[in-house]
Amino acid sequence: MGSSELFLILLFSVFLITLISAKDLYFEATCVNNGNFTANSIYGTNLNLLFSQLSTTADFNYGFYNLSVGRSPDQVNAIGLCRGDQKEDVCRSCLNDSISELKQRCPKYKEAIGWSEFCTLHYSSQQLFGSMKSEPEQIFYNKYNASDVDGFNRALRPLLTNLRSRAAAGGPFLKYAADNTTGPTFLSVIYALEQCTPELSQKDCSDCLTTAMGKMDPYCTRSIGCRILQPSCNLRYETRPFFAVEGIPQPPPPLSLPSPPEGNGNGNRSNKTRIIIIVVVASVVGILSLVLCIWICLKLRKRREIIEKGDEMIKAESLQYDLATIRTATNNFSDENKLGEGGFGAVYKKLQK
Missing domain, CATH: 3.30.430.20 (Gnk2 domain, C-X8-C-X2-C motif)
Incomplete structure (x- = not known):
């Protein structure tokens, strides 16, 4: 192996080591003077548990994380926010790197903020959300x-x-x-x-x-x-x-809620009044329609009875004879043709022609 080949291998190795160990040049941290904690304290335990949850959570949630661990006064609250154009793998890697950086730069501070190129991580004993x-x-x-x-x-x-x-x-x-x-x-x-x-x-x-x-x-x-x-x-x-x-991936658009009516509530009362009027008018129209239908049915029934009665009258009149015809048929009401008497008078038999 020549010296030039050895030089290239060494140069490539240095490049790989630099690439692997490279840190975010944009990372900045602020250790907030809001109280300290010791490594074995309850707050320290809660902070480590919060970091573990943030690293292992399965939800991406468009790069926003809101976590709380423990109870006051040892509660730890944290917000993680990834840049809106970054995908899940870059987001998680950025937050994990931020955890490591903040542990080194602010090891005893109860509150710290780390800004990277692709994410922000902020934890505190105070409420953040x-x-x-x-x-x-x-x-x-x-x-x-x-x-x-x-x-x-x-x-x-x-x-x-x-x-x-x-x-x-x-x-x-x-x-x-x-x-x-x-x-x-x-x-x-x-x-x-x-x-x-x-x-x-x-x-x-x-x-x-x-x-x-x-x-x-x-x-x-x-x-x-x-x-x-x-x-x-x-x-x-x-x-x-x-x-x-x-x-x-873009999140769903915010829900469009109906705008509340302007004024001091008169709009609601007006709507209720309008509804009541519509219901009353519809009921009255329905009742009148029912009455009209009943009246029409009764009129049609009465007319039908009159027509039927008229037919019967026509039939009865067709059985009557004039007086001259009756005289001839009974031989001028001769007693010889008399059959008897009933409730309507004498009854005669008809002459045969």
Whole structure:
């Protein structure tokens, strides 16, 4: 084996070792001075149990995790949030790396926050779920400034404002928005994303991101890249693409609930009154229709009886004879033709012709 081949093998080995041991260059941690704990304490045991649950949970839940272990005053609460464009395998790997980093950097702190490129992990003895927190924060900006600062900010500000509205309007599963816009020159493009923990209300998310945008000045107003990291939200922009735009499963849209009637409740009373009127009118119409049907049936029945009676009268009249015919048939009521007498008078027999 030649020296050149040995050099290539050594170089490749160093590359592999560097690749395997590489850490997230974007990772930042803040150890919050909110009390300490010892390794063998109940809080320490609960924290380790929480880390274990976070590492082994089977639910992806669009990259959002809310966990609590133990009871006050030793309860540990944690929120894990993966960047909205990351898939499950990257998300889990990022959270596990964050656990290892926080154990090393904040070993005795009851509260700590770790921000990675793809996820955020925050644990504390205080309640975190549903509580908007904009501090403590971490701010990083690119050392290179835009060539046209005013033009750069004219393009950037509307993009960030739009992303803030879109992220805040997200449902209870994901409050994330990412997009790009044309920069001050034809060939320049600005990429940006904003995200909140999804349990926040739309207003709290919007307020958190507004606070983050306010912290850009004076650090990021001239820079071509910036990261504002807060416990409940974060924003980032660059002049290069850094987020995925396809292949990420999106959560179902939020349910559209019917808008409540305006006013002080008169709308409800009006609706009830309208329903009552409709029911009463329908009942009256139904009763009148029934009465009309009965009346028509009775009229038809009476008419039929009259017609039938008329037929019988016609038949009876067809059996009567005029007086001249009777005189001739009875020989002028001769006693010889008399058969007897009944309740209607004498009865005669008819002469045979």
